Amino acid sequence: MRVLICPDKFAGTLSAPAVAQAVAEGWSTDGDVLVQRPLADGGPGFVEVLAAALNGRRIPVATVDPLGRPARGEILHVGHTAYVESAQACGLHLLTPEERDPRVTTSYGLGLLIAAAVETGAAEIVVGLGGSATNDAGAGMLAALGAAPVDVAGYALPYGGGPLITAAALSGIPQLRQARLVAATDVDNPLVGLHGASSVFGPQKGASREDVLRLDAALEHFSGVLEKAFDLEGLAAAPGGGAAGGIGAALIALGGRVTSGIALVTTLIGLDAELDAADLVITGEGSFDHQSLRGKVVAGIAAGARDRGLPCVVLAGRNETGAREAAAAGVTETHTLVEHFGSTETALAEPARGLRELSARLAGQWRR
Missing domain, CATH: 3.90.1510.10 (Glycerate kinase, domain 2)
Known part of the structure; x- marks a missing residue:
C-alpha cells in the first residue's frame, strides 16, 4: 500500500512533523510506501x-x-x-x-x-x-x-x-x-x-x-x-x-x-498529487471535535480522501465528534490515545508511544 500520513499537530505535546514521524515509525512497512506530509492550517507549526x-x-x-x-x-x-x-x-x-x-x-x-x-x-x-x-x-x-x-x-x-x-x-x-x-x-x-x-x-x-x-x-x-x-x-x-x-x-x-x-499549505506542498497516488490516508490532531470538521486540517484531508474514494483514518488524542458527523465529512474510522491508554494523563505524557502503537495495530488491520 501507499500510505499518506498528513496530520496536524497535537497541541501542547507534539508538532505535526513529530506526529507524522511517530505514525511512520509504528507502521511496519513490509513493502508499504509511507509518505509523510505534516500539515498546518495557519496556527502553531x-x-x-x-x-x-x-x-x-x-x-x-x-x-x-x-x-x-x-x-x-x-x-x-x-x-x-x-x-x-x-x-x-x-x-x-x-x-x-x-x-x-x-x-x-x-x-x-x-x-x-x-x-x-x-x-x-x-x-x-x-x-x-x-x-x-x-x-x-x-x-x-x-x-x-x-x-x-x-x-x-x-x-x-x-x-x-x-x-x-x-x-x-x-x-x-x-x-x-x-x-x-x-x-x-x-x-x-x-x-x-x-x-x-x-x-x-x-x-x-x-x-x-x-x-x-x-x-x-x-x-x-x-x-x-x-x-x-x-x-x-x-x-x-x-x-x-x-x-x-x-x-x-x-x-x-x-x-x-x-x-x-489549509488550502494554501496543501497547494504549496503538492498534497493533491499525493492524495491521487495514495491507497490509504492517515491524518489527525490532538482534539478531534466539532471545530475539526469546520475548515481545519482534518476536514480538508478527509474531504480530499472522500472525493477520491480513499479510506481516511483519524488518529487523535481524544474524540468529541459523532460517528455520523465524522463519516459525512469523509472519515472512515477514528482511534484515540485516550481510548488506547485508558487514561488522559498517559495520553498527554506519552503521545509518541501511543501513536506508534496505534499505527502498528492499524498496519495489521488494513493489510488484512
Whole structure:
C-alpha cells in the first residue's frame, strides 16, 4: 500500500512533523510506501511545516510574547514571499493558564515579525493566524509597524484589547514598503458580535463573561477607528476578521486578503498529487471535535480522501465528534490515545508511544 500520513499537530505535546514521524515509525512497512506530509492550517507549526516542504531560508527573529517578554520567532523566506506565524509571538501556548488575560495580551510581537519580513525585502508576506492568546484586533501589531492606537489627547494606549474602547486614532502610517499582506486562516468569524473574536474565542484565552462583553464593545469601537484611518466600511463584519483575536481585521484594514490556511499549505506542498497516488490516508490532531470538521486540517484531508474514494483514518488524542458527523465529512474510522491508554494523563505524557502503537495495530488491520 501507499500510505499518506498528513496530520496536524497535537497541541501542547507534539508538532505535526513529530506526529507524522511517530505514525511512520509504528507502521511496519513490509513493502508499504509511507509518505509523510505534516500539515498546518495557519496556527502553531505553520512555518515549520512549510519549511520542511519548501526550499526556503529560515531567518531567526527576536520578538516578544503576548505579555511583552522576549521570545524567539522566525521568518521563512521563499523567493519574493515571506511566511510568518502569529503563534510564535501571540500563541496561547506561550502563557500559563494563570497568565491568560485577553484584556492585556498584545500582538506587538507579530508586528515585529512582520517588520523583520519587510526588512528582508519581501514583496508578499503571508501571516499564519491561529492559536493566539490575544484579543486586541491587531492593535499591538499596528503599534510595532508604526501606527499605535492613541486616545483623544494623542497618548499611546496600553497594550491589550481592553483599552481600545478609548482609541481615537492611529499615531501614524504602517511601514510596510508596499509589501502585500495575506492572512492565512481557516476561521471565518467576524471581528465582533455573537460569532466574533471575543465571544467565540475569548473564554479559552481567559476572558470572563463580563470581559467578553467589554472586549466585544472595545473591538467594535476600534473597528470604527480603523475604518476611518484606512477609509473602509464593514470591517467589523468581514469574514476572517475575528481570526487570532481580531488580527485578521487589522490585516484586512492594511489591504490584506484572507485565504484558507489549509488550502494554501496543501497547494504549496503538492498534497493533491499525493492524495491521487495514495491507497490509504492517515491524518489527525490532538482534539478531534466539532471545530475539526469546520475548515481545519482534518476536514480538508478527509474531504480530499472522500472525493477520491480513499479510506481516511483519524488518529487523535481524544474524540468529541459523532460517528455520523465524522463519516459525512469523509472519515472512515477514528482511534484515540485516550481510548488506547485508558487514561488522559498517559495520553498527554506519552503521545509518541501511543501513536506508534496505534499505527502498528492499524498496519495489521488494513493489510488484512
